[in-house]
Amino acid sequence: MASSEVFCTLCHEDGSSKDAVTWCTECEVFLCIDCEKHHQKSRMSKNHKTMPRKDYQKLPTFMKEISSQCKDHKKKFELYCTFHACPCCVQCLNDKHQKCQELKPLSDILENIKSSASVQLLEKDMTVVKENFEEMIKYLNSRMNSNNGQKLKAAETIRSFKKSIDEFLNKIEEEILTDLESKHSKLNSEMNTLIQQLEQRANQISQMQGEFTKMTRLATELQMYVGLRETEKTTAQAEKYIEALKNEKSFNEKNLKVTISPSLQSILQDLKSFGYIHINTSKSTLQIKAGRKDQAQSLVQPCPGFEEIKPSITERRARKMDKPEFWQDIKTSAALY
Template sequence: MATSTSVICSLCQEDDETSTAVTWCAECEVFLCSECQKHHGRSKMSKHHQVMSIHEYQKLPEFMLNIKNYCEDHDLKYELFCPFHASACCMKCIKDKHDNCKGLVPLADVVGNIKSSATVSQIETDLVNLLKNLKTIKIFFSENLSALEKQKLEAISRVHTMRQSINDHLDKLEKSLLNDISLEFTKLQEKIRNLKSEIESKTDQVEEKQKDFSKMVEFSTDLQTYFGLHEVEKIIKQDEHYINNLKSAEDLRERKMKVDYFDLESTVRGTSALGEVSIYILPENIQLKTKGESQVQSPRNPVLSMVKPVLKQRFKMPKYPVHITGCQILPNTDVVLVDQKKYSIVLFNNEGVFVKEIMTFKTMPSDICYVKQREVAVTFIYDKKVFIIDVERNKVVRRTNLDGECNGICTYDKMIYVISNPNSILALDFDLNIQNSIPILTEFSSRIAIFGDRLYCTQCDDDYVVCYSKEGKILWSFYHEIDSPFGIDVDKNGVVYVVCNRNNSIIALSQDGKKTEVIMSEDSGLYEPLSINIDRESSILVVSNMNGDSLLLSI
């Protein structure tokens, strides 16, 4: 904004006087004191000029103060507007800077009644929507951060719970194994002790018999010795039988305790993490206000006659015959064409050089549109299918079947719109899920373009263009001066471009369908053109003839 310091009257200052200014004349670009203001208001040349108080002037934004009504180079008032440079110019500027510029129009035609035009209302709405969107996004980020904080705490709690659960389970396994060790030891201990006790008893008996045997040999009679030996021999046989039974029962084999440990330690050490953190992105669900792009009355493109495409590059198909029915500009300004003759899509670079055949299909493709990154969507009219194709990997990455014949296709506001004949338009997300079905009254539409809240379709067989609301209500139809309208698109200013096949032309239509201008014809290189595509961000247009010869133009 301007500063609030005291301002000197511009006219008095020329006479070396220092009267304080009270108003500002925007057209004369001078400050006026109260006395000079009176003369200014009486003069026939300036009495209708718009003036404002110094206080109001000082509230103006800096960028507005830098916009002048007079040419600083020639000190003349601006009288003309150059659409090519999008700038105002004085009569002398024409020779100095705009000698080769075409389509200069009176500045009054461009800026006249601008404050009452739809542009002011539209920009005001756009600013309100932009502010709402920014506030919505701010709330979205705040809620996202809160949700992430909650998810973090839940994840930490889950890790602690998992660790405690693992500890509890290991404690349980440890207790079970220790119990098994104690039980097996106790069983063996009891058995060996019993056997040892039996052996000790038998040892005592044999030692006693051994003493009896010595006495028998020394003091008994022969008869006593004879029968005594039999008695001792009987005891020996019994004990030997007992020992053999111990052998047979493997009781004389040493017992050793062995524990087979499961290698949990290696398993744990081999586990590099208890889990893995990943971030995934949900489908976009934030509801933002759509920018109202209806700006046909924009100062940058006030009249259709200003639409002057400038040729940048020509494309030539390397092999004939072909039948091109769709074209699409990629973000790097490479171009993809749909060839119905060979059931294929082909790629050209932005210098017009053929790069490759991306894919060949089993059935006839119809139209094409850009989706995201290096992905395009292709319709198959008779197969009732839509494919999403990665043009770098030459691969179909997603596909879907629809109920009706799939003809024209376009993208707008992160949605894919497909003409599903006979009489509906389907809105699909980028995963090809149907989000909406728009019934339309006309049947077998050819191509579709969307801009703002309007849908534009061509009816090639019936020679007209129709404009719908997003609910499918017909807003207007255009029948004049067109023959076989096929391809259609809209530029960033809301101008509708229609390719007329049998007229060998492109016409520009106003958004209300009331004004039209032929902007390209057979003299420009059009011969039976069918397809058109506009990159609104770069203002680049591609149009393709049915024989594959294509033109890349700036608009």
């Protein structure tokens, strides 16, 4: 019910709406001020336990749903069956608990329950469990922080290694570019030297051609004869020089070409990943408190499982149950409720 509107159960049944102030834990009804006075004076209810409405509404929902009356028979619970671990009314004996042993008065089970050792132990158990949860959360948060640090460290390792690779590649790139420059300069130098030699000889032939033209036009026969001999000699030397160059393969084409190291090429061909990320598992260092070994046990000692029960009725009880007055007493007790 909403805390703002809670009406007296008895008045509400009579068609009026009065604010409730009290909850009777045994009648399980809300009472207004007037009804509470009558409730306290009534011989049947004057000893009932009540509680303020506000306190009742503070109870957990599942506790509000717990009734002191049997839902099947609408009678108050009087007994507790340790075999089925449940409260039962007198009429339940005939319906479900005829063969059950160790039926105890419910009042004995509930006596001093709030101050019992079970309550204190359960409070301690809940404290231990809560502390364990808090410790596990703290541990996992610590692990997350540790993993964050590991991630940053791993990323730094990757970048650092890449930087080392870049520096190494830059170094060997510089070396091969230097080698390229050296070999290119050597080729150019050799060809420039040969070009200079050829130009010198070509100029010599050109000069000789000019002189030969003048000789054929102006020289005497003797001068012409001697001139021809010298010209033939110089021309023959030039031809011999050209032939020597051809034999020495001076004009073979020398081309610059780069060959990338097979090891470096294999990086592009064989390398599929920069590396691998592993998640290594090691034993946890989490320390949690141990709970009681018996903490899962009920407040009332449980009976053996159904398959472990061997039904047996003592001779004395069997004789008693065979008597009609035994069942007559049970029926009489049920009728009183």
